[in-house]
Amino acid sequence: MIVADQKPFHEIKGFVEAHQNILVAGCGTCVTVCLSGGAAEARLLASGLRIAFQRENQNKTIEEDTVLRQCDEEFVLPLLQRVKEENIDAVITLACGVGVNFLADRLGHIPVFPGVNTTFYGAVMEPGLWAEMCSGCGQCITHLTGGICPIARCSKRLFNGPCGGSERGRCEVDPQNTPCVWQLILDRMKQLGRLHDLQNFIPAKDWRPALDGGVRHTVRERIYRLDYKNP
Amino acid sequence: MDNRSVILPGDPLPNCSAACPVHTDTRGYAEAISEGNYEKALDLLLQANPFPSVCGRICHHPCEKECRRKEVDAPVSLRMLKRFVVENTREYRRARRQRIEPTQGKKVAIIGSGPAGLTVAHDLALLGYHTIVFEQDSQLGGMLAHAIPRYRLPLHALREDIDDILAMGVETRTACRVGVDISLEEIRKKHDAVVLAIGLSESVTLPIPGSESEGVFPGITFLWDVANGHPPPLGDRVLIIGGGNVAVDAARTARRLGVGQVFMACLETPEEMPAWQWEIQEAREEGIEILNSWGPKAVLSRGGKVAGMELKRCTRVFDDHGRFAPQYDEARTMTLDVDQVIMTIGQRADLSCVKETELAVERGRLMCDSHTLSTSEPGVFACGEVLTGPGSAIHAIASGHRAAQAVHHYLQTGERLVLPREDVPSLGLLPQRVASLARKMTRREAALLDPRERIGDFSEIESPFNEREALEEARRCLACATGARLESSQACAGCLTCARVCPFGVATVDRTAAMPAEECQACGLCAAECPAAGIALKRFATNQMKQTLGEILAPARAVKIWTPFLVAYCCLYETTSRKYLKPQSLEEIEGSGILRIMVPCVGRLSSLDLVEPFEMGADRVVVIACKEEGCLYMGSEELLGRRVAHAQKFLKEIGLEKASLQFRQTRGSAEASWPAIWKEVQHETAPESEKESLK
Numbered sequence: 044m045i046v047a048d049q050k051p052f053h054e055i056k057g058f059v060e061a062h063q064n065i066l067v068a069g070c071g072t073c074v075t076v077c078l079s080g081g082a083a084e085a086r087l088l089a090s091g092l093r094i095a096f097q098r099e100n101q102n103k104t105i106e107e108d109t110v111l112r113q114c115d116e117e118f119v120l121p122l123l124q125r126v127k128e129e130n131i132d133a134v135i136t137l138a139c140g141v142g143v144n145f146l147a148d149r150l151g152h153i154p155v156f157p158g159v160n161t162t163f164y165g166a167v168m169e170p171g172l173w174a175e176m177c178s179g180c181g182q183c184i185t186h187l188t189g190g191i192c193p194i195a196r197c198s199k200r201l202f203n204g205p206c207g208g209s210e211r212g213r214c215e216v217d218p219q220n221t222p223c224v225w226q227l228i229l230d231r232m233k234q235l236g237r238l239h240d241l242q243n244f245i246p247a248k249d250w251r252p253a254l255d256g257g258v259r260h261t262v263r264e265r266i267y268r269l270d271y272k273n274p
Numbered sequence: 275m276d277n278r279s280v281i282l283p284g285d286p287l288p289n290c291s292a293a294c295p296v297h298t299d300t301r302g303y304a305e306a307i308s309e310g311n312y313e314k315a316l317d318l319l320l321q322a323n324p325f326p327s328v329c330g331r332i333c334h335h336p337c338e339k340e341c342r343r344k345e346v347d348a349p350v351s352l353r354m355l356k357r358f359v360v361e362n363t364r365e366y367r368r369a370r371r372q373r374i375e376p377t378q379g380k381k382v383a384i385i386g387s388g389p390a391g392l393t394v395a396h397d398l399a400l401l402g403y404h405t406i407v408f409e410q411d412s413q414l415g416g417m418l419a420h421a422i423p424r425y426r427l428p429l430h431a432l433r434e435d436i437d438d439i440l441a442m443g444v445e446t447r448t449a450c451r452v453g454v455d456i457s458l459e460e461i462r463k464k465h466d467a468v469v470l471a472i473g474l475s476e477s478v479t480l481p482i483p484g485s486e487s488e489g490v491f492p493g494i495t496f497l498w499d500v501a502n503g504h505p506p507p508l509g510d511r512v513l514i515i516g517g518g519n520v521a522v523d524a525a526r527t528a529r530r531l532g533v534g535q536v537f538m539a540c541l542e543t544p545e546e547m548p549a550w551q552w553e554i555q556e557a558r559e560e561g562i563e564i565l566n567s568w569g570p571k572a573v574l575s576r577g578g579k580v581a582g583m584e585l586k587r588c589t590r591v592f593d594d595h596g597r598f599a600p601q602y603d604e605a606r607t608m609t610l611d612v613d614q615v616i617m618t619i620g621q622r623a624d625l626s627c628v629k630e631t632e633l634a635v636e637r638g639r640l641m642c643d644s645h646t647l648s649t650s651e652p653g654v655f656a657c658g659e660v661l662t663g664p665g666s667a668i669h670a671i672a673s674g675h676r677a678a679q680a681v682h683h684y685l686q687t688g689e690r691l692v693l694p695r696e697d698v699p700s701l702g703l704l705p706q707r708v709a710s711l712a713r714k715m716t717r718r719e720a721a722l723l724d725p726r727e728r729i730g731d732f733s734e735i736e737s738p739f740n741e742r743e744a745l746e747e748a749r750r751c752l753a754c755a756t757g758a759r760l761e762s763s764q765a766c767a768g769c770l771t772c773a774r775v776c777p778f779g780v781a782t783v784d785r786t787a788a789m790p791a792e793e794c795q796a797c798g799l800c801a802a803e804c805p806a807a808g809i810a811l812k813r814f815a816t817n818q819m820k821q822t823l824g825e826i827l828a829p830a831r832a833v834k835i836w837t838p839f840l841v842a843y844c845c846l847y848e849t850t851s852r853k854y855l856k857p858q859s860l861e862e863i864e865g866s867g868i869l870r871i872m873v874p875c876v877g878r879l880s881s882l883d884l885v886e887p888f889e890m891g892a893d894r895v896v897v898i899a900c901k902e903e904g905c906l907y908m909g910s911e912e913l914l915g916r917r918v919a920h921a922q923k924f925l926k927e928i929g930l931e932k933a934s935l936q937f938r939q940t941r942g943s944a945e946a947s948w949p950a951i952w953k954e955v956q957h958e959t960a961p962e963s964e965k966e967s968l969k
Binding site: 051052053071072075076078081082083084086087090091093094095097098109111167170 | 764765767768769770771774804805806807808880881882885886888889924925927928929930
């Protein structure tokens, strides 16, 4: 899932200083799970903004709303409707960057501000701790590395073994919290009985399917542009 | 704010309510007590049972037998809590009495003023019928007034309940013996329906040799005479035959009349005795000797007077099917020298009121149908012990409720109502894995007088709980099925936070969160931590804190509240009186600048709950948790501490000083500790100018 951290309060507040009717939009999926942008956080942020502006004697209206996903038209429609009906003049979204874009595309002259910093695709290592597991590079090579990604989990994104900063299985960038991914790959391949595969050289990666190749799209033909829906 | 304890049709009942023959909202009144709302507790009691004062003293409390807390340590002392409520709401109770005008234009006669008869009268009066109760004695109450000894049930307690019923407009004809002073037929002619609630007012006698001797008393007659101030002269050694509750009552009564040695002889073994175990225990404490597994053979007499009793060994009381079929070893006998013998081996109805009527009686029993409560004659119903056989007061009350339903249906439709056999779904046992994680708290028992003091007279032997005791005991209630529930599956992201914070291992996630009501311990931690704000609590739903605060503060908007204005969240489980549980007046809030919000464990406050008061105008917020390790819920303290820290950090980012939100713990009693904490928080963090105004 996508992991995000809420932005510092003063930064968020700064975005909307010049606005009057503000909507804080939570997202009910990834950012809810990582406790940064669900309904509870949206309510807390809205309350915080009201308190802060009240203290400055600024009379603003701050509402909040949370939808299941801010990356689906059907789910964001009620939000768009609300913006229109309640004369909202700025939206702070606590969704990941996808939600920010998705709303911005649909809100015309109404500004949309990010309430979180979208950080990575990650997993829960233990309750309350998330770690990056994937970078969305567009061409997965984990079949070569025992299912462990050297792009997401190596500080240098090295493809063919560790660098000199790997010491006792830890990464020199943050030895305490980060294992060297090449140590992990080595151990895993040993477990799989495929250690010899690591003798094969992994060629330089084609980064075009990653961000370098421009904006990426995915089409699922089986539901894409159904004719009967568009007579 | 809280949608509490509303039992909806079809919901499984908490075990206590399911076990109660009248399904009293037991959980509801325990909760109302813990919130200091004794009046609401009384309302709940009276909703189900017109005899709370009686039942607060003598009910055999099946609720406690089934209480789910027994899996943790011991059941909640529910009967004593009930008694606490009636003892502490007398004025309110008198004020709430209301005359009900008969609007149905129909009259119902009830024969007998015991708990069953008066319950029918109560219920039918509520439905708008004109009800008239016929009682052969000069005093209302039936067995409650005449057979239950005063040391268990003082008359004034019975009177409290009866006065309520009479205040509704129920008419009575006391000292009126149906069949003698007025015929049943005449009553039938003058009324649209008749209910026979005549109880089992006669003792069964034993046809054994010598049973006609002077000094052999039927048990009920004995108790009746004592209750009415005419105790028979007794010698120094008295034997009670029987092992039921009436036998114990008779034995303990004899002891109080100065009899030096009181014996009870019964067929049953100690475990088989039908009397309640606590009654047997108390009787033993009072010096009563119980001879188990002995049956009566003959009363020995000298000059026509009782001189002793010959007993024979009882080898078995019940047959393999559990039916009463005693067997004896006639060769093993014993003789006991006694001056009197009191027979309490069973009861039967005095059916003189139905003599020379059309009502069918077979082998000395009134013919009636337990499903329709009807007799052989249309419009004549029966309830209470005459219908059900010997039972407890609360069973008689339940039977009265059913009879009122049957009569109402008959008077509206002319038809008999077939009342279904009650099958009440209950929550079942608390699973051991949950129970083992709940905090143990010692049950408070009723305080009884010293046995030597008890037998001196007929004074009540049991002291009621004081307020502190009642509040402590009420909070032992597990508040079954008032815990967390997912408001909508749509809101749930399946994030597992609930499962990760639940101290009882109850919350699980399978696509969406589930908190099984029968397991949830209502600590509220999952609701406080849910990032989707999707978990509601049936009791004290903090999701609506803002609305609640708004409601409290709305009238205050127009006036200036004393500053700095403090919102104090306090754990209501720490109180030892209702001083701080009662709702505050607006004047008090304005004058003190302190708004207290009582929360059943402050661990359920979410970060939003901690921040929102500032939005509503608070200058400071203090969370007062219970004493060190005093929390009912494991882990609650730690999570709350972390949440407070999170909210403090957030408030600091907003620009509020860190001290705006404080976390404190009760020291000693809440009443002594809290005012000091409130003032401290107001002073400590107040800027100089505000400190001035506080002086």
